[in-house]
Amino acid sequence: MISVVIPLYNEEESLTQLHAELDRTFGDGALGQAEFIFVDDGSRDGSWEVVRILVKRDDRVRGIRLRRNFGKAAALTAGFEAARGAVVFTLDGDLQDDPAEIPRFLAALERDLDVVSGWKRTRHDPWHKVYPSRIFNGVVSHLTGCHLHDHNCGFKVYRREVLREVGIYGELHRFVPVLASAKGFRVGEIEVNHRARRFGSSKYGVARFVKGLLDLVTVRFLTRFGQRPLHVLGAIGLGFLMLGGLGLAYLALLWLDPANRPIGGRPLLIYSATFLGVGTQLVTLGVLAELVTSYNIRAEDTYSVAETVEFTGAEHTP
Numbered sequence: 001m002i003s004v005v006i007p008l009y010n011e012e013e014s015l016t017q018l019h020a021e022l023d024r025t026f027g028d029g030a031l032g033q034a035e036f037i038f039v040d041d042g043s044r045d046g047s048w049e050v051v052r053i054l055v056k057r058d059d060r061v062r063g064i065r066l067r068r069n070f071g072k073a074a075a076l077t078a079g080f081e082a083a084r085g086a087v088v089f090t091l092d093g094d095l096q097d098d099p100a101e102i103p104r105f106l107a108a109l110e111r112d113l114d115v116v117s118g119w120k121r122t123r124h125d126p127w128h129k130v131y132p133s134r135i136f137n138g139v140v141s142h143l144t145g146c147h148l149h150d151h152n153c154g155f156k157v158y159r160r161e162v163l164r165e166v167g168i169y170g171e172l173h174r175f176v177p178v179l180a181s182a183k184g185f186r187v188g189e190i191e192v193n194h195r196a197r198r199f200g201s202s203k204y205g206v207a208r209f210v211k212g213l214l215d216l217v218t219v220r221f222l223t224r225f226g227q228r229p230l231h232v233l234g235a236i237g238l239g240f241l242m243l244g245g246l247g248l249a250y251l252a253l254l255w256l257d258p259a260n261r262p263i264g265g266r267p268l269l270i271y272s273a274t275f276l277g278v279g280t281q282l283v284t285l286g287v288l289a290e291l292v293t294s295y296n297i298r299a300e301d302t303y304s305v306a307e308t309v310e311f312t313g314a315e316h317t318p
Helices: 015-026 047-057 072-082 099-109 127-144 160-165 172-182 206-225 229-256 267-296
Strands: 002-008 034-040 061-065 087-090 115-119 156-159 187-191
Touching (some): 002 099, 015 034, 061 072, 099 115, 099 187, 127 172, 156 172
């Protein structure tokens, strides 16, 4: 079965047409069984009423309504938990993602990939969204090592085992391929047809890019130091301790020389003491983070199994 998860927020006008396009894509049965999971993330228009109508018309449609607007990551998580397919698609409900591209995603997935992300090479969005997005994608690819042209594209497909191992929260939904790549899953991308918005308005503004940069710091930390926080906090703390120690050592040498004036009024004394205090706090914080990590970490979080093979003990019969 193929599961299609569509998070939506105030998309009343586009849902009927989106369902019709999904029906055309899967209608002939060539792609196998399918289910369409619409997750209403606290819409304030008639989106949920439209979903209820679609459920009555098509037994492949399932609806989930969240009590309020929890964010796209929460809506996707709800859809992932409800999905029954071995392959899970995500696409937005605003009709800018073209369901006719789904067979191309499946073909790419068969090329020994676990995640396939869409690349909106030609975007029908305002320039003030396109160019910052390109800069953001370049920074993400450089810092994480997961090289994709369009990390922000919501049109993606995953194998079930990826979603079973990679958890998302906050605004980390755009970084699922990065988190999957850090686990050893194979990630690729294909160019997709990006259509101009026909209904409603974009839900994203300038704040999205600020949150994206902060989330990038989170992802960088999770993928590099999530299981060894002392390595980063302790390293920075030791650097401050070294600077503070060198400063105090220099002042001690001056203090031993009677030709020098007293060191109590020197700014270096204040800086050195501050460096020592900050360094001590960072090392201590790193140790506490290690204790919390060791208490909460599960054994299966430290690795990812691709496959297993074992001897069954059956005798070979020629």
